[in-house]
Amino acid sequence: MITTLKLPREGGSLYTYRLSGSTPDPLPEKKHFEKRTAFSAAHVVCDPFADSDPVANALIDWEATLKYRHYLWSQGLSVAEAMDTAQRGMGLNWKNAKELIARSLAEARSVGGRIACGAGTDHLDPSPGVTLEDVEAAYEEQCEWVEGEGGQIILMASRALAACAEGPEDYERVYGKILNNVSRPVILHWLGDMFDPQLKGYWGYEHVDDAMAVCLRIIRENKEKIDGIKISLLDAQREIQMRRLLPEGVRMYTGDDFHYPSLIRGDEQGYSHALLGIFDAIAPAAASALHALDEGNLQRYDSVMEKTVPLSRHIFQKPTFAYKTGVVFVAYLNGHQSHFRMIGGAEGFRSVIHLAKLFELADQAGLLLHPDLAVQRMRLVLEQAGIQ
Template sequence: MVQSLNLPKAGGELYTYTPSQSKPFEVETGKPFEKRTAFSAAHVVCNPLADVDPLQNAEIDWERTMEYRHYLWSLGFGVAEAMDTAQRGMGLSWESAKELIQRSIQESRSVNGRIACGTGTDQLLPAPGVTLADVENAYAEQCEFVEGEGGQIILMASRALAACAKSPEDYEKVYGNILRKVKEPVILHWLGDMFDPALKGYWGHDNLDDARDVCLKIIQDNIDKVDGIKISLLDKQREIEMRNMLPDGVKMYTGDDFNYPELIKGDDQGYSDALLGIFDAIAPAASAGLRALDQGNINRYHEILDKTVPLARHIFQKPTFAYKTGVVFMAYLNGHQSHFRMIGGAEGSRSIIHLSDLFVMADEAGLLMDPDSAVKKMRLVLEQAGIEQGVQTT
């Protein structure tokens, strides 16, 4: 018997909700997907018992963090490591990211799991005296570290570059110099300012069409060093247009956490591969959907993934950069970690109403793997918010 919950609506009114008895997704484990390359950006689990400043010096629970990466690999995903989903630049420092990358690459070898790792310039704070050479050196340090560990590079956008670049040519210069130095093709990452306001005007233009053209020129000029590009603009038409303009052999990795089912399926001109933060939260459904796509069962693909879109749009609602809170909350509800605490204290970045709506949407998408356990965990969160819970069962 699943217990009912007293959940709050907007405005503070309470209502009774009883989760469904959903069955876990049947997923095939142990091998990557056949028709699409699919990376899941992965979150980190903090150590809630560490006697440290959680805002400035949070400690990672390495055992649980690595267990989650093994879980993603077992479902067929590659792991996109030390990205914004892992709170990179929003709680996760470069020094901590180095250890995370090192440990994850080592773990990937034990299961032959694919991994790509974020490199940026977050060891260099934007400041008036920062130069393009400083940015280039910071990028080079991180790229050399990742390649030295044996990982593929995801070349992330740079706050420092956005702050000091004066023209599109500055972006072409820095990216060109870095791409000429790397050993293997990288995945470029265009992160929109809805995810990080400090990246407004990236590629030297506020106009996104002009920015796209600069990015495409960088790709064309360095085509042998670019595996693909992930764009996170939450605009499916822009992604499709850019996808159709990419040189042959360069992948489009969707970062659109609002429209991923349509973009991954594709159209008669092409499709997007995936590098998504939402896959962390909906991993079983995403895996089952991609297996259906492998089998050519488009109806089943949409039946599974379309149900997850309301949850994804809720998790990534404005302020979009707070989406990590919902991702970790899902991991907590599904028993991948025993607590709802985050590095940087980010568990407080969403309201109790937001989390309650997330719980309902996760249930409606069939993503509460053990509804009884999820209810018990949700009750604790609600009671901590001062919302008394009865003992009703159905």
């Protein structure tokens, strides 16, 4: 077994890193979780042999992409499909998202895996001439597609709506109309502008308290059509505040990739379920922790989850939208895909220094499934950067 590796640090020097030797604990035969619903947003694998524009015409390796969804289901996790972790709006266009949704729903049915799918307006360019009617039509097209394929909707935030809405009443109008037309409860998605700067001022206000009041009003007026809401604001106290104000029967799904252990664990007044991009990278640890939570073993839950937080904070550091690079890099290190290439060329969104630190933190969290393979692949990435 390889025990050490030379890694670079900022400034150009190298240091010797000694691997921990820890790997994920085996999971119990029971694959489902009893106390929490846990969705992992899932990444896509690009086709490394595609000779096409990686932005305008990105091509997907369907076999590897769908195989990874089966891996997540094997860990007991549900899949959140065609979300921002799958580079939706950053390489994955609606045409490819439709095929991804259809293929993943079929795979989910084949194994009894739970899945929910992103529906938004990303095929509508948020240009100055876009109207609320255009936004409504775009939402309806995608919602009808997802439900027509038999999927549950995750109603994604809309760049086009953020661009053309003049105030909170426009959000209430659009969401009210869309929710009135869906056939089964959806999961709303409030994505902060740290993930997508074009969503700044969503719900009609830049101040979070004012925006939250609008969002809660929409939820209360349409609660029969809402399973829950995922918020990704990276602010634990705001999430707890909103969680306590939700109508009975409407769930909070944490999208906080910094504070998820305590938010899922909960407090005396409630807890959050999970719909997280980081679960793609920490699936075995998340599964182990959630089983411990089911068993009432909070000490083990805390121990397993807290080891993953430094890795998550590193992956989601600013610019936050580049977190997809880190998620795919973990999958590459662990042998889930044969290459570190991404649609849109997003493998270049992080530096080799960032990736070296990611390797170290993944090892310390016990997330390298095959340490020798991970070392070999880390060396290849270093060599490509001119580091011997």
